[in-house]
Amino acid sequence: MGQVAWKGMFMSLFDYKTEKYVIAKNKKVGVLFRIVQLSILAYLVGWVFVVKKGYQDTDTSIQSSVITKLKGVAYTNTTELGEKLWDVVDYVIPPQGENVFFVVTNLIVTPNQRQGTCFESYGIPDAVCSKNTDCTEGEPVIAGNGVKTGRCLKSGPVNTTGICEIFAWCPVEKKKRPKIPLLGKAENFTVYIKNSIRFPKFNFSKTNILDTDDDSFLKNCRFSEENHYCPIFHLGKIVSWAGSDFQDMAVEGGVIGIRIEWDCDLDKDASECHPHYSFTRLDNKFTEKSVSSGYNFRFAKYYRDASGIDYRTMIKAYGIRFDILVNGKAGKFNIIPTIINIGSGLALMGAVRTIENLRKNDKDFGC
Amino acid sequence: MGQVAWKGMFMSLFDYKTEKYVIAKNKKVGVLFRIVQLSILAYLVGWVFVVKKGYQDTDTSIQSSVITKLKGVAYTNTTELGEKLWDVVDYVIPPQGENVFFVVTNLIVTPNQRQGTCFESYGIPDAVCSKNTDCTEGEPVIAGNGVKTGRCLKSGPVNTTGICEIFAWCPVEKKKRPKIPLLGKAENFTVYIKNSIRFPKFNFSKTNILDTDDDSFLKNCRFSEENHYCPIFHLGKIVSWAGSDFQDMAVEGGVIGIRIEWDCDLDKDASECHPHYSFTRLDNKFTEKSVSSGYNFRFAKYYRDASGIDYRTMIKAYGIRFDILVNGKAGKFNIIPTIINIGSGLALMGAVRTIENLRKNDKDFGC
């Protein structure tokens, strides 16, 4: 008997149970129901499959390498520096040619600084004094350039306000930024940006450079809307594409973002996978009135004289920093996401029935 | 007749079929069923919509630019270096003020190194020798500073162990790190961190600086729990917020991570979108006993003497590297994710019915 029961239970596993429906002749409800079903179908086909490419397996872990190289020289002739030619080695910091590079456009040079004592610069509240005891020996000047020596230096004999003497790299920087950028000609410099990418999941590699044997191509071309495979950019144009003016920006400096997007549909041909460039100004340009605009930093070149004493030339460099960001994803047909997305779409369709059922909770009746 | 059949088929498309239910008066099952439905509803409303903001379209591709600037000077007086003032240009590496910067806190200076022959330093196993043939000419010392010249130098005449002579930058570094950090005063330095962000999808920009016309604000304020819009940080406090002690860390060096999180609900006012800072020690501090703690690197300043010979001052710098990481996402109401999330929530509700049905497979009966 037990055997029979087990067999019955096993066979009933393959019984197919179906629900019984009342075919309601109410056309209004029927039309509404079909509209909802159609919109889900439209969502499934239009959004999930066509727009979001739900039938594809995607790889977002792009491997990218960026190599940059600037070209261009500028000649300046100032009373301070004399005749000077600036080449790539002089104006690009750091020199490595990575995905972030900085081009000097304006500078304040303070030559021949040596360790010693001198006046602190004007306009620093903490260095204002009236007597020697205002300048406590050994105390650093807040937001200043050195430590106080304990002496209050006055320009006139009966002058009541003076400036603390400091031990520092002397003389200190005189704060006067040229109104016209010294290296405004940097606008015409060019930068070559080589970007190689790879999608490891699909073992697919590409670069942003036209695959050509023509040596002269890379020597003469310039990037433009029509010429997306020439990776040589005019600095002035990059800045204008980002919505700023190079000469304006050159005075105080700033940060420009260059974004390279690779959105590759590998179901199509490899030649259909293109880089898309976009340019934005990353430092907030709306704060130009505020105290925190621009971009600059100080660095120094250190020398040693014949007697073994170190001295340095300090440079406050204003300029434009370019940040290159590479993003990307690739997709290729795969059966698993296809099934999952069809499944969830159908689950959504099943949901509609549930809504309708919930709504008609009260109207149901027994057999 | 065919036409009639087609019409019938077409009309039946809009028939609305509904399932027939047995209203079970079993209260226990009913209560259970309602509880499950309520918990799904709670999940849908509470988790998907309130916590996860499922009604919003999100943008996670934040565009960020970080500009950092240090301030502060320190005075040291050692027998080796004499009186020396350290300013920003001296102790910040690299000088560019990007999102990663390093502050020197301790150093070993090896001045006036010239290419020549000298003793290899003590304690390198590969340089220990007893006779000249132990020092094969031209072979580099493993984990050492130069190539062997083929001579074994001994301090005493009958000494059995000596050290290989090497061709290197001589004299080699003597390994003795100051126990008290030379630039411990770096604790009081400040760093100004300017972070401008942009969410391209919503064209929304913001900075971490109070939008003020008051010039003195940025000169006097300090970041604290109460003052989140003053981006001037005291280095010592950053380290203590990360759970370490500056003076401890200054001896051997380390890495501190500064994370800025922007989680913006753009359905609210722009002024409600705040940066959140968190500070962590990134190098594993638990390995302090182990051989691999701290952070240091060597660099050199190159000079040339009157006769055209290069020499250099090599510096082994210990210090703290600060890595600034910006993350963020923004959300704004959008009809598409709202519909999708409501849909999947309802699908989940439909699932409950299925569970119940599966459970009662055996109890079902025909009409």
Place this chain on the structure above:
Amino acid sequence: MGQVAWKGMFMSLFDYKTEKYVIAKNKKVGVLFRIVQLSILAYLVGWVFVVKKGYQDTDTSIQSSVITKLKGVAYTNTTELGEKLWDVVDYVIPPQGENVFFVVTNLIVTPNQRQGTCFESYGIPDAVCSKNTDCTEGEPVIAGNGVKTGRCLKSGPVNTTGICEIFAWCPVEKKKRPKIPLLGKAENFTVYIKNSIRFPKFNFSKTNILDTDDDSFLKNCRFSEENHYCPIFHLGKIVSWAGSDFQDMAVEGGVIGIRIEWDCDLDKDASECHPHYSFTRLDNKFTEKSVSSGYNFRFAKYYRDASGIDYRTMIKAYGIRFDILVNGKAGKFNIIPTIINIGSGLALMGAVRTIENLRKNDKDFGC
């Protein structure tokens, strides 16, 4: 009466409605239906739970710090530079030991450049001239090294083509890259890569270094397939693991990516969470015939002579850039994703019923 109605409505909330089924004895449909249900169950258990670990809460916001340190020396003896020993300070750029570092393998040195006038280098089309007016004064040479002075220099008296004289850092670089890499011995240098990671959500930290008290471990070990916890890599092996040859690559330079993957299942023991290394060549090696292969950059060391005039040694450095990329995610059991995944799985099962129902639209009949 109203009260009675309300009570009835409230009680009916807990009525349990169940659908009525026809137990179809059609075994074919039944088998098909069970197969579909089983495959969904297999998907749910196999894919969602076992492969994708759907029962875990995941943290992908890994906090990582990378510290790198190179070791090794190389001796060169060339007519140009004489006997020279290269140590870490000389060949690693930048010196900081961050996650990107560059090792010089080949170089072109142009010593003693001074600002002045000289010949532009050969092979620059814009500098070719036949008379002085071809060299407009003050105009920069396109893709050249300086600005034209207005003079056309000719080597022979009746020669028709000459080269413009330029104001530049003179003499200009002579373009001849050594065929055999000067620092080919860099193949035997080693790099120590310390990677500390942290998953903030689970407060879990780990490093890629064996937790040992044995001081000699890090001095003697080398990374290999069998020894994953020794983070000291032989440069030549890194390049060969990336599928390239070090000596080939050293001539023109290139970029190697080192990827460290942490995929941690924190339901298991912490010691089960291992770093996985992979090595790839990031610059496209297939473009070797094209004009854009390799990696190099120029930098200079600036000196000042006794009379205060600056001069420099310009170096065009070819070499290998190593980019270290850290990725990771950690998962730990959490009740919320478990419920959500079971729920959606069941919703998917509910969907199957719906499909079947849709199919049998026409066959349904009333009670």
